[in-house]
Amino acid sequence: MRARVAATTIQPGNAPAACPAATPDEIEDRFHRFVFGLPDSDAHQLSSAELATLNRLEPLSKRFDMRSLPRLPAVLPQLLRMLKSDKSSGGQVAKLVGRDPLMVGEVMRATSSVYYRSAQPITSLQQAVILMGQEGLHRVLTQHVMKPILQASGIAPGRTATGERLWDHAERCSHACAWFAKNSGGSDTFEAYLAGIICQTGTGAVVRLLDRLMPSPPEAVSSAFLAGCARLAARLSVQAAHYWELPPAVIDALTERQNAGRQPVSTPLGKALLSANLLAMAQVLGEHELISGELDFDEGWPDSYPPSLLARCQLDMRNNFPPDEDA
Numbered sequence: 001m002r003a004r005v006a007a008t009t010i011q012p013g014n015a016p017a018a019c020p021a022a023t024p025d026e027i028e029d030r031f032h033r034f035v036f037g038l039p040d041s042d043a044h045q046l047s048s049a050e051l052a053t054l055n056r057l058e059p060l061s062k063r064f065d066m067r068s069l070p071r072l073p074a075v076l077p078q079l080l081r082m083l084k085s086d087k088s089s090g091g092q093v094a095k096l097v098g099r100d101p102l103m104v105g106e107v108m109r110a111t112s113s114v115y116y117r118s119a120q121p122i123t124s125l126q127q128a129v130i131l132m133g134q135e136g137l138h139r140v141l142t143q144h145v146m147k148p149i150l151q152a153s154g155i156a157p158g159r160t161a162t163g164e165r166l167w168d169h170a171e172r173c174s175h176a177c178a179w180f181a182k183n184s185g186g187s188d189t190f191e192a193y194l195a196g197i198i199c200q201t202g203t204g205a206v207v208r209l210l211d212r213l214m215p216s217p218p219e220a221v222s223s224a225f226l227a228g229c230a231r232l233a234a235r236l237s238v239q240a241a242h243y244w245e246l247p248p249a250v251i252d253a254l255t256e257r258q259n260a261g262r263q264p265v266s267t268p269l270g271k272a273l274l275s276a277n278l279l280a281m282a283q284v285l286g287e288h289e290l291i292s293g294e295l296d297f298d299e300g301w302p303d304s305y306p307p308s309l310l311a312r313c314q315l316d317m318r319n320n321f322p323p324d325e326d327a
Contacts, residue, residue: 025300035166035169036207038226041223043222046222047222050221057206061232069201078096079097083137108122108128135190138193142190146198163204166204174192174197175280177195177269178192185268195253195269196272196277238255253270256274257273257277275301275304283314283321
């Protein structure tokens, strides 16, 4: 049984205490407490007040105005199709990217970094596109599109950390999802990256709705209540994917994650997303010393992949997202 601390008054900066190696259910519970700014609690069952809140939250989430989310760049759907085509040239891609000034700025900024620095100075957008290659361009475009959306969860006073924590998860989840696509096959790498990065989009929406319904939250919040909020958030992520007209494979994977536990996850991308989401949660919690010890991949983890593959992905994530010693 994991260690717990006594419930305290809920503040945006609160965080649960560290615990030993956790099961997937415990990881999800601790991650959502961390994102929502809630302390740990021994409560497991829904209270009458929590049930009433979920009953109010349900219709609000169904009516959530997706137009409040930033629109994706108009050129993005065409650009996604072009990047998947073997016949597309660097000049064609550069011409399409050039229609969005913000995208141009992000691409040129990225190619000026140490990672992409070349012997010759980059003097044109076409040079930058060719230098970055498809995978690099995918990452820059996705971050340019999604980072402001996820960080917008922190627009309310005292909620800046929420957007930052969701973005930290998104970076790690997208990396892990793309890693599974590369190492297990069956999925397009960029679609995997895209699915991972928007996986928790709905969580920010739920945070904003809860702030309206619970301006003075109770001292203890049950794990059942958080699980109910997580289900609503997963559904809102699917709605956002439809609103943004993302590729069908991405929408299917998000839908499978929403229904996980009630229906089997069968698509390669759905399996990748299910494991990547958990690994990213564990990575973020570990970086903040909210879980400790090695993960036990035999204890309740999805059976999409063997434990050895999960362990390899976890090691890759640690190598790519080392702890910030200055944090």
